[in-house]
Amino acid sequence: MIRIWGRPNSICTKRVLWAFVEVGVEFDLTLASGTMGPDGHISRGAEPWGKVDEPWFRAMNPNGTIPVIDDDGFVLWESIAIIAWLANRYGDGILHDGRPETIARAVQWMSWTNEHLEPPLNTQILELHRLPEDQRTPGAVDEAGEAIARSVEGLEAQLARTAYVAGDRFSMGDIPTGAAVYRWRVFGQWGGPMPHVDAWLARLGEREGFRRHVAPPELHV
Ligand SMILES: N[C@@H](CCC(=O)N[C@@H](CS)C(=O)NCC(=O)O)C(=O)O
The missing domain is CATH 1.20.1050.10 (Glutathione S-transferase Yfyf (Class Pi); Chain A, domain 2)
Structure with a gap:
């Protein structure tokens, strides 16, 4: 199953989650963020979900941002690139008509x-x-x-x-x-x-x- 790191209230993550549903591919979401966690934004003293600054995460995405996916060893960041991957790898005409x-x-x-x-x-x-x-x-x-x-x-x-x-x-x-x-x-x-x-x-x-x-x-x- 494709792994994704992100948080559902991040606009970039939710785009990718929506695209997963469109192409009918299952995913396994791990919560990750440097700015938000279960109790909200860090500016209010909340603990972030974390992970994004850890070396293994930075090895996947040197920017330390979400979302990131790992599709059977193919690691990709930038939500637009991820959506294009899902469209071209799994979409079969669902996310564009190929023109x-x-x-x-x-x-x-x-x-x-x-x-x-x-x-x-x-x-x-x-x-x-x-x-x-x-x-x-x-x-x-x-x-x-x-x-x-x-x-x-x-x-x-x-x-x-x-x-x-x-x-x-x-x-x-x-x-x-x-x-x-x-x-x-x-x-x-x-x-x-x-x-x-x-x-x-x-x-x-x-x-x-x-x-x-x-x-x-x-x-x-
Ligand atoms: N252009 C990037 C933006 C990545 C980005 O800045 N993601 C935000 C969430 S939308 C983020 O990582 N925020 C900090 C955090 O939650 O740690 C994309 O589309 O994936």
């Missing part, structure tokens, strides 16, 4: 999520939910909110043209993007009406992997 255009477009939106959406979204989740009040930065939530709203306008325009980010079929590109946008809509700062984005989120909400690993509120804050 170079679909794959490139899906990678485009996955990279966009990491580059443009995750940094300000991480700020909002920390500032609104995880940090104790006396450690919050005034104005940070609004500043991050402006950056997110500007970026998501581009996604709204894409979804006015196609039902999913890489075309009219669900693909791996919808996984990181959908998990992040859902987190923003539900736990970030409300960004105003976005009908195509919200209709797409409703479609994603019908998928088993989303329901299990993304929808539950306790997996976000």
